[in-house]
Amino acid sequence: xxxxxxxxxxxxxxxxxxxxxxxxxxxxxxxxxxxxxxxxxxxxxxxxxxxxxxxxxxxxxxxxxxxxxxxxxxxxxxxxxxxxxxxxxxxxxxxxxxxxxxxxxxxxxxxxxxxxxxxxxxxxxxxxxxxxxxxxxxxxxxxxxxxxxxxxxxxxxxxxxxxxxxxxxxxxxxxxxxxxxxxxxxxxxxxxxxxxxxxxxxxxxxxxxxxxxxxxxxxxxxxxxxxxxxxxxxxxxxxxxxxxxxxxxxxxxxxx
Amino acid sequence: xxxxxxxxxxxxxxxxxxxxxxxxxxxxxxxxxxxxxxxxxxxxxxxxxxxxxxxxxxxxxxxxxxxxxxxxxxxxxxxxxxxxxxxxxxxxxxxxxxxxxxxxxxxxxxxxxxxxxxxxxxxxxxxxxxxxxxxxxxxxxxxxxxxxxxxxxxxxxxxxxxxxxxxxxxxxxxxxxxxxxxxxxxxxxxxxxxxxxxxxxxxxxxxxxxxxxxxxxxxxxxxxxxxxxxxxxxxxxxxxxxxxxxxxxxxxxxxxxxxxxxxxxxxxxxxxxxxxxxxxxxxxxxxxxxxxxxxxxxxxxxx
Numbered sequence: 001x002x003x004x005x006x007x008x009x010x011x012x013x014x015x016x017x018x019x020x021x022x023x024x025x026x027x028x029x030x031x032x033x034x035x036x037x038x039x040x041x042x043x044x045x046x047x048x049x050x051x052x053x054x055x056x057x058x059x060x061x062x063x064x065x066x067x068x069x070x071x072x073x074x075x076x077x078x079x080x081x082x083x084x085x086x087x088x089x090x091x092x093x094x095x096x097x098x099x100x101x102x103x104x105x106x107x108x109x110x111x112x113x114x115x116x117x118x119x120x121x122x123x124x125x126x127x128x129x130x131x132x133x134x135x136x137x138x139x140x141x142x143x144x145x146x147x148x149x150x151x152x153x154x155x156x157x158x159x160x161x162x163x164x165x166x167x168x169x170x171x172x173x174x175x176x177x178x179x180x181x182x183x184x185x186x187x188x189x190x191x192x193x194x195x196x197x198x199x200x201x202x203x204x205x206x207x208x209x210x211x212x213x214x215x216x217x218x219x220x221x222x223x224x225x226x227x228x229x230x231x232x233x234x235x236x237x238x239x240x241x242x243x244x245x246x247x248x249x250x251x252x253x254x255x256x
Numbered sequence: 257x258x259x260x261x262x263x264x265x266x267x268x269x270x271x272x273x274x275x276x277x278x279x280x281x282x283x284x285x286x287x288x289x290x291x292x293x294x295x296x297x298x299x300x301x302x303x304x305x306x307x308x309x310x311x312x313x314x315x316x317x318x319x320x321x322x323x324x325x326x327x328x329x330x331x332x333x334x335x336x337x338x339x340x341x342x343x344x345x346x347x348x349x350x351x352x353x354x355x356x357x358x359x360x361x362x363x364x365x366x367x368x369x370x371x372x373x374x375x376x377x378x379x380x381x382x383x384x385x386x387x388x389x390x391x392x393x394x395x396x397x398x399x400x401x402x403x404x405x406x407x408x409x410x411x412x413x414x415x416x417x418x419x420x421x422x423x424x425x426x427x428x429x430x431x432x433x434x435x436x437x438x439x440x441x442x443x444x445x446x447x448x449x450x451x452x453x454x455x456x457x458x459x460x461x462x463x464x465x466x467x468x469x470x471x472x473x474x475x476x477x478x479x480x481x482x483x484x485x486x487x488x489x490x491x492x493x494x495x496x497x498x499x500x501x502x503x504x505x506x507x508x509x510x511x512x513x514x515x516x517x518x519x520x521x522x523x524x525x526x527x528x529x530x531x532x533x534x535x536x537x538x539x540x541x542x543x544x545x546x547x548x549x550x551x552x553x554x555x556x557x558x559x
Contacts, residue, residue, distance in 0.1 A: 011336055013268040013278055022266075024280070026336055054304055058336065080306050081266075081280050081313060165443045166529035167423060167496025174534045182309070183535055 008034070009065040016074070018100035019093055024081035025074035025101055027108065028061035036068030038255055039109030041102055043122030046079060047155050047181040048162070053119055056243050060117065063251045070109035074101045079182070086183035091128075091191040098129045113137045115254045116205070121145045124195050130204030139205035140250045146218035148195030155180040197222055203230035209253050210234045211246055264320035269327055271360040277353055278336035279305060279329025282316040283365075289323055292553055293369040293393050294361050297328040298354055298382050300375035300531070304335030307375065308531035311538050315373070318542055324549060325365055329357055331381075351385040358391055369393035371549070374400065376499070376530070386487060387478040394552055395482075395489040396545055399497040399530055402507045404475060415501035420447060423496070476510060483515045490521045490548045492541065494528035521548065 008031030015022040030036070044050060044057050057073055064071040076094045078084035084093075102114050115138040118126035123144030130136035145151040159181040163170065170178070177183045184192075198221055208226050212219045215236055223234035233253075237245055262285070269281035297312045299305065305328040306313050316326035330337035331350050340349060358370050371394035372382035379400025386392035403411055424444065427433040436442040482489065493500035503522075512520065523544055528537040 011278070011338070013270070013280075013336065015268070026278075051303060051308070054335070055302075080304075080310070083266075163529065163533065165423065166533075167426075167494070167527060168529040168534055168537065169527035170534055171536045174536050178535055181533070 008032075009062045011061070014104075016100050016104050018077065018097045021077055021083040021088065021093075023074050023077060023083070023097050023101065025072050025104070026058075026061065028065035028071040028073075029108075030065045030068045030070065034066075034068045035070075036255065037109060037111055038069040039105040039111045039114040040064045040069045040071045040254055041098070041105055041114050041116045041126075042071060042073040043098060043116060043118040043126045044073065045120035045122055046076070048158055049120050049155075050079070050182075056247070057119065060247050060250065063247055064255070067251055067255050069255060070105060070111075072101050072105045072108075086177060086188070087185060089184060089188045091125075091188075091195075094125055095129050095133065098125060099133055102129075115139065117142065117250050117254065119143065121151060121192075124148070124151075124197055127197055127200060127204040128195070131200045131202045134205070136205035138207045138209070138254050140209045140211065140254055141222075142211045142246055142250065143213055144197065144210060144219065144222065145195065146197045146216075146222050148191075149193040150218075151195070152180065152189055152193050198225050200225070200229075206230060208232040209250070211237060211249065213237045213246070262321065264317050266317075269329065269360075271329065271357050276337070277329050277332065277357060279327050279357065280316075281361075281364075282320045282326045282328070284320050284323045284325065286323075289553070291369075291556070292324055292367075293371045294325040294327065294358075294365060294367040295319055295371045295373055295549075296354060296357055296361070297326065298350075298372060298374040298378035298385075299329075299331050299334050300378045302334055303531075305330045309533050309538070311375075311532055311541075314538060315542055315545070318546065319549065322546060322549065323553070324371075325361070325367065327357060327361055347381075347384065350381045351388060354381060354385040355389050358389065362391070371396060371552070373545075374398065375532075376400070383478075383482075387481050390485065392487060395487060396492070396548070397489060398492045398532075398541070399494060399499045400491070401499050401502055402475065403502055411502050411506060412498060415498045415505065418501040418505070419496070419498045420444075422501075475507075476514070479511055480514055483519075486516055486519050488519045488521075488552060489515070490523065490545065492523045492525060492544065494530055494532060494537070495524060495526050496528060497530040499530075500524060 010029045012027045012029065014025055014027060016025050042057055042061060045053055061071045061073050074097065075082040076097050078086050078089040105114050113135045116126040116136050117140040119142045123141035126139055127141065130139055156179045159179060208230055210219060210223050210232065223232055226232040264282050265285055266280055266282045269279040271277045271279065297316060300308055312328045316328055319326050331353050333339040361367055368391060370392050372385060372392055373396040374382035375398040379397035382395055382397060383400060383402065386395055401408060437444060493503060525537065525540055532538050532541055
């Protein structure tokens with residue numbers, strides 16, 4: 001069902017079946033006559049990062065569509081408007097979500113393989129999907145989470161900072177499930193801790209772009225590691241409007 | 257509360273043609289009992305329709321399981337709804353768009369009455385909408401400011417200081433808080449620094465001429481409209497919200513004087529931050545609102 005137009009781009013909300021549950025996706029369709037036949041999937045971050053980057057992902061979807069590509073965003077199982085709860089989250093269900101949405105995108109855009117832009121944890125999941133299932137044409141990784149253990153620690157510290165000075169008092173059950181800000185099971189947190197992109201055995205895509213807004217040793221090593229398997233570019237973003245600069249670079253690179 | 261709730265069905269909800277609003281309709285699995293109002297969730301500030309920490313998703317699913325049709329949607333420029341390009345101010349178009357959602361729901365489900373649910377800015381938009389539309393039969397207003405634009409900045413700073421005083425009074429006996437203070441890691445140092453800077457900045461000083469303790473005349477008039485219509489209102493504040501202090505100093509006295517006693521319920525939820533981040537806080541809120549809605553439905557509009 002179409003929900004709006006923005007400069008010729010039509011956004012449509014739709015449900016896609018994944019592992020017996022429905023995930024909510026948003027399709028950014030290109031204006032009539034501007035279709036390039038490309039399909040781009042956006043994989044977003046989780047928790048507080050989901051809220052912080054939501055608007056950016058919506059704009060990115062519009063930019064891809066204006067440039068002629070079909071673009072799909074979605075909420076992982078147990079997140080956003082998708083079905084499920086934190087108990088239904090698992091890495092395999094989320095990789096299944098990516099596969100289901102990629103299949104839908106490829107039939108909508110009538111393209112053989114899709115490209116993916118992943119942000120933070122979304123970039124790590126997209127890389128795992130590309131390396132394990134694929135095929136992915138181009139993969140743009142924006143501030144990717146390289147090491148899951150460090151990411152879990154970061155989210156947990158951000159959650160503690162958020163609650164400090166706020167009157168909120170976490171009960172024992174809150175502490176058990178909500179250490180990352182969003183509710184998660186210990187089993188799932190352990191799966192997240194196990195993510196290590198430096199151990200990817202295969203190239204996640206035909207070509208890879210890694211964008212970072214801060215200099216980071218992990219990312220430098222990631223570019224090196226992926227570069228051994230596929231053509232990989234690494235860029236450090238600098239200057240004023242990082243988000244806009246990153247969006248332009250990602251759209252230009254994927255649709256070039 | 258995040259465990260799987262049964263008894264609801266969700267579908268995509270779009271409202272209007274060009275510039276349509278995006279939303280999700282969450283209905284009871286079995287047909288809702290006749291005469292039950294539908295619940296409309298209004299964006300909490302800039303947070304998309306899922307609400308901060310996904311609270312609108314959890315609440316709408318549990319209210320639908322109780323027999324209430326719910327819709328959570330994005331106002332223009334928030335979440336998935338496109339920005340407007342007519343340059344109209346948010347506080348003008350947001351209530352109009354909320355009414356458009358009510359029109360659409362009325363047509364689709366045959367519902368004639370609505371309960372509006374809003375957190376923070378969503379509470380203020382819900383209030384504005386209710387004043388303009390008699391189909392609003394109930395209000396759940398969580399951490400609303402209920403103060404008009406010009407006075408807001410000044411009031412906010414005063415209320416923030418009161419909130420901080422309450423917070424540090426509570427922490428007086430906490431060894432951890434003292435530890436943080438003595439090792440300069442406490443947020444109190446940052447607040448004190450800000451306060452010190454404001455002493456030397458005449459623009460930062462609050463307006464001493466403003467009379468406190470009364471909402472503006474226009475606000476009073478609009479609360480009176482709702483009081484005359486006897487619209488049941490549940491006002492919730494979290495202990496950690498600055499808006500609780502604004503309510504106490506600016507709104508409470510006048511409102512509680514003019515509003516029918518059996519139509520107004522004011523609840524302060526302890527140990528809770530402004531956005532109900534923790535699941536336990538969301539559960540408490542859900543229990544309070546569910547009870548209120550059930551009483552609302554049983555009494556045919558008066559909980």
